[in-house]
Amino acid sequence: MHYTVGVDIGSSSSKAVILKNGKEIIATDVLQVGIGSKGPKVILEIVLKKSKIERKNIDQIVVTGYGRFTFDEADKQISEISCHAKGIHFLVPEAKTIIDIGGQDAKAISLNSKGKINQFFMNDKCAAGTGRFITVMSKVLEIPLDEMKDYDKKADAPVTVSSTCTVFAESEVISQLAKGATTENIVAGVHNSVAHKVGGLAKRTPLEDNVVMCGGVAKNTGVVRALRETLNRNIIVAPNPQLTGALGAAIYAYEEILKKRRED
Numbered sequence: 397m398h399y400t401v402g403v404d405i406g407s408s409s410s411k412a413v414i415l416k417n418g419k420e421i422i423a424t425d426v427l428q429v430g431i432g433s434k435g436p437k438v439i440l441e442i443v444l445k446k447s448k449i450e451r452k453n454i455d456q457i458v459v460t461g462y463g464r465f466t467f468d469e470a471d472k473q474i475s476e477i478s479c480h481a482k483g484i485h486f487l488v489p490e491a492k493t494i495i496d497i498g499g500q501d502a503k504a505i506s507l508n509s510k511g512k513i514n515q516f517f518m519n520d521k522c523a524a525g526t527g528r529f530i531t532v533m534s535k536v537l538e539i540p541l542d543e544m545k546d547y548d549k550k551a552d553a554p555v556t557v558s559s560t561c562t563v564f565a566e567s568e569v570i571s572q573l574a575k576g577a578t579t580e581n582i583v584a585g586v587h588n589s590v591a592h593k594v595g596g597l598a599k600r601t602p603l604e605d606n607v608v609m610c611g612g613v614a615k616n617t618g619v620v621r622a623l624r625e626t627l628n629r630n631i632i633v634a635p636n637p638q639l640t641g642a643l644g645a646a647i648y649a650y651e652e653i654l655k656k657r658r659e660d
Contacts, residue, residue: 402645418650470613525593548618
């Protein structure tokens, strides 16, 4: 029996998954604090407490994510692109295209039938098309972030938010408010802007059906709606979309154990 842990340290949250024998999920959690905080160490303590497994009984820890090089509890660091691919293939084996929208970046990943990465593209130069962009807009509109999706559902004529720069887009949104556009239509326009930006990444891959979305933004049904329309594809939201990177890391940790066993 082997227990492994995957930890995913993002810009705005820390996630962890404990696996038994590489297949059975024993404990998971998400903490809304990321790199530069005590979040990564705290999240490890939380899942260990949840699972009632002592640290000494964990065979391997793999860390991934934006802050993976800052976590000294891990046995190995693996890129988030590889870990998301591994986690999504475990959850949705038929997935061929992954769209991951995190707090600071967005990724489009193409997989083959065995879950191996064919190609990937990443937007990490600008906040547009990321969770940060939506967070900024929610503050401008004075709407709680988790209510953005509810406003999107009520939109009847989404406005165009054309600026790809967050600062200019903020001015554009304020201008739309001054012109009398409804908050609902502005929110839908913000979501469409994110989808346009991320959709451009996805279209650079061999875009295939079974598009799976992960990352914290996948919980926003307004962005899922906008991506579905932009790509003209059905979008599958991964179960617990924030945890796919940590899950993939935990699977990699188990594979490391098997690899060492074969070498011995």
